Amino acid sequence: MRQYELIERVRAYEPDADEALLNKAYVYAVRMHGSQTRASGDPYFAHPVEVAGILTEYRLDTASIITALLHDVIEDTSATRQDIENLFGAEVAELVEGVTKLSKLELTADYARQAENLRKFILAISKDVRVLLVKLADRLHNMRTLHFIAKPAKRERIARETLEIYAPLARNIGCHRICSELEELAFEQLNPMARTAIIRRLEVLRGEQGKAVMTVSNDVARLLEADGIATRVFGREKHPFSIWRKLQRKSVGFSQLSDIYAFRVIVDSEADCYRALGLIHRAWPCVPERFKDFISTPKRNNYRSIHTTVIGPKGMRIEMQIRTEAMDRVAEDGVAAHWRYKNKSYGFDAEHMEAEGGRDPLSNLRQLVAVLEHGGDAEDLVEHAKLEMFLDQTFAFTPKGKLVSLPRGAMPLDFAYAVHTDVGDSTIGAKINGELKPLRTPLVNGDVVEIIKGAKPAVPPDWRSLTVTGKARSAIRRHIRQTEKEEFLRLGKAALFQAFERVGKSRTGVSLRPALERLDVPTDDDLYDAIGRGRITPMQVMEVVFPGMDDTARAAAVARRAIDDGKESRIFVRGAGLAPGVTLHFMPCCTPVPGDRIVGIMREGVNEVDIHTIDCRTLAQYEDQGDRWRDLAWTPEAERNTSSRAKLRVTILNTPGVLGEVCTIIGEAGGNIVGLKMTHRQEDVFDVDVDLDVTDNRHITTIIAALRACPSVEGAERPMG
Structure with a gap:
């Protein structure tokens, strides 16, 4: 991008921008980077210019654009922070220094260094969201040019760091466009085989349903316009990584996903959103439990929309997202949607954001700061911070009607610690919708939760398995560390x-x-x-x-050491309820592997414990024998250099070569098959039970998702009892 093109882009949305200062920053960046080149062979200064160009798409202020132009000069040239402050002012200098600190974050096996970098990272971006926006644009351009890096290991490290840190942070502040592109670019590097398989399936689906998508769009538009609602309707296709993530999370095949195509219905006002919903539900039957109102209860990242799924023409399931133009911009651009003129100056307009039902974009990041303040060892810090970044919402209420936003799978202890740390520390029980429930009960949308408190704080060690939020786990960890x-x-x-x-x-x-x-x-x-x-x-x-x-x-x-039964297995599993010298048995009904949430059942009369995954169906028979339960967790040693025996049940079509295809997929994903058993179920479908060695639950989840993406596979899942 040429100098005048960048200036024109900024002046298109900020006519009063300081053109002289922008020109000065452009020339300074070119001069300081001099003859430096990138892996692609391009002059290095082309990178900060492209980063600045990305930020102009989000209409950010002049200070942010200048920061983008200068974001690498302190790290890669002889320039200092004082030089930047003297030439461009204290505001730009502080932003550039903040971005420079973020550039030093690396995902490594060294938890101590990673934790310290993560701590600096979160504290820096929690002060000024522009630091994060510049860094996200920097990472986006680096990912777009990642293929020029020669070393595969370095490409993989950068892609994994992008997927685990930067994409979730973009989602946290609502920047869906950046988040989606980062995820897709990382997915392309980390699992190209799976991405190619999904793209091929999408191409086939496009040919089959392309006309139907156009028909539905026209039908919905005509329906709403006939009732006087001005609307814009269009279909959108789910991204390959989003499909992959759903294949990992749900026990379904590609053909069973109902929201590969969704329709966005854009109307003029909030009232029109609800009018449109009523018309759509009267025209087509809605699918139970597929309705979500994020207008009355926005997501943590200020996302607002109504989601519903209906049975459309020819029995096709259709997902509808109903929102206004303003909601749509916030859904795509997040916090960047609120930069505008106010009082003759251009910048972030918090009042406008609040008027549209939004909240402080940094509130999510400040929750991470609260996690950091609890301290703890490096491994826990990294784990808890990543948990906070990957939240997916459930809404629960206090008895007085206060809304508490929690992640999917949250339990009463997460609710208690979200209300206040002191409430969590003194919890002894919980009522959900007026009924006493175990503390391991997952909360669902709309639950009213009443926390029963004891006389003094008491935090049993096994509470760690009863929480999913970083805040709750770090608070519990603080109590039991000693x-x-x-x-x-x-x-x-x-x-x-x-x-x-x-x-x-x-x-x-x-x-x-x-x-x-x-x-x-x-x-x-x-x-x-x-x-x-x-x-x-x-x-x-x-x-x-x-x-x-x-x-x-x-x-x-x-x-790698195999995780086997015996007394020495205590090096792999920890838990306050395990007596010295106990013998552990990893049960074949659910084949626990590192990364699974696990629980132990004490055998009667002997010092032996059976280990199950928390969702194993066998556990139902012990539900009324609470004294035999032991809350367990994997040790760091188990999660490093070990292998475990796991089971898969794969449902395949009865066609030539399909079994070989399944074995190839498992082998290419790094699984070691040690046993196969085929069961005839129907004339055209077989069930295959596969015994294989894997490293952890992420490994087996990747294998399952790869199998589900295969056209010859009807389903793949882990047996659970």
Whole structure:
């Protein structure tokens, strides 16, 4: 983009923009980046110019555009913050410095460094949302040019960081357009095979339903205009990554998804939204439990719309999204939709946002700041912060009618901590819609929750499995952190001793002092504790203690260990209710793997515990035997270098070559098949039970989604009892 083109774009929506300052920033960026080039071979200064161009699409103020032009000069050139302040003012200098700090965020296996970077990241963007908007535009342009990077590992790291950090942050502030493009670009890098399969299915569907989409759009428009409602109706196709995420989350095949096509109905006013809803429901029958009113109860990111699904022509399920033009802009651009002129100056208009039913765009990020303030170790900080970024809403109410927004799957303890930390700490029970319910009961939209409080705070360790929000988990964690020291120390010692055994060495007589000095820990116990918490790996200790270790021994030290039954399984599973010397059994009815939420059932008369996933149907028979239940969780050791046996049930069409296709998909996704059993169900369909080794539940979820995207697969799921 040329200099005059950028200036014209800004002046198109901000005629009073400081053209001289914009020109000065453009020239300064070109001069400072000089002869630097990007991986594509283009001059480096083309990148900040393109980032600025992206922000003009969202009509951001002059300071934001200048920040985009200068966002890399402190990090990549000799320029300093003081130089920027002298030339462009304190506001721009602060924004540029904020974006520079964000550029240092990296997803690595080093939880301590990742946690510290994440802490700085959240604190920086919680002060001024423009810092995040510039960084999102920066990341978007980097993702658009990611294919120029030669190293596959680096491309994968950047794509995963985009999917886990930047896309959720864009969603948090309502920037749907940026979020969707980031997700698609990352998906293309991380799982190109699955994306290609979905695109092919969409092309077939387009040919089959293209005319029907046009017919429905015309029918809805005629229906509303006949009643005097001015409207604009158009169909939109779900993005491949969004389809992939739904295939992962739901036990359905591609053909069973009802919202691959949705219709957006744009009307003039909020009142027209409800009039249009009534007309549509009178014309076509609605699908029960598929209605959501985000106008009366907006999402956390200020998204407002009415969603409904109806049975349209030829029995086709049709999802409708009814909203005004203003709601549509907020839905696509989020916080960026509220930049405008006010009092002869151009900038963010908070009053306009509130008048349209919105709220502070940084409120979601400030909840992350609250999580950070609870402290905790690095692993928990990263986990809790990511939980907060991936929230998907459920609305519940206090007995006095106050609305509490919670993530999908939230339970009464999440509700209690959302009301206040003191309420959560003193909770002993809960009433849902007037009835006493267990604390593990998932909340649904519209529930009225009354928290029953005890006389003093009491936080059992097993409460961690009764929450899903980062805020609740970090508060619970703060209470029980001290009591876990001994457990982590024992786990770390066991992991280190096993590492000695795997490399054929004896722990007896070996001094750990070199490892203490190199890894900067004061005592042996502190080293064991750090290993148990996942801050230090046994391999790091081995390489210091035995510096001449050969490649064979090194490979043995880091080899994946199978998670098997027995007393030593305590290194993989933790829980306050586990007695010393307990024998653990991973039950074949649900085949728990690391990452699953798990629960233990104590066997009667013996010191043995059966481990199930929390949604295993077998647990129903123990519902009235609460004294036998043990709340459990996986240790960091289980989630690092282990493999687990899992089961899949795949329903396939009875066609030549389909079984080979299924095995190929599993193999390409990294699964190791160890057993197959085919069951004849119908003439044209078979059920296949597959035993396979996987690393964790994310791994098996990826395999399931890849299978569901295959045209020859009718369904794939994990048996649960």
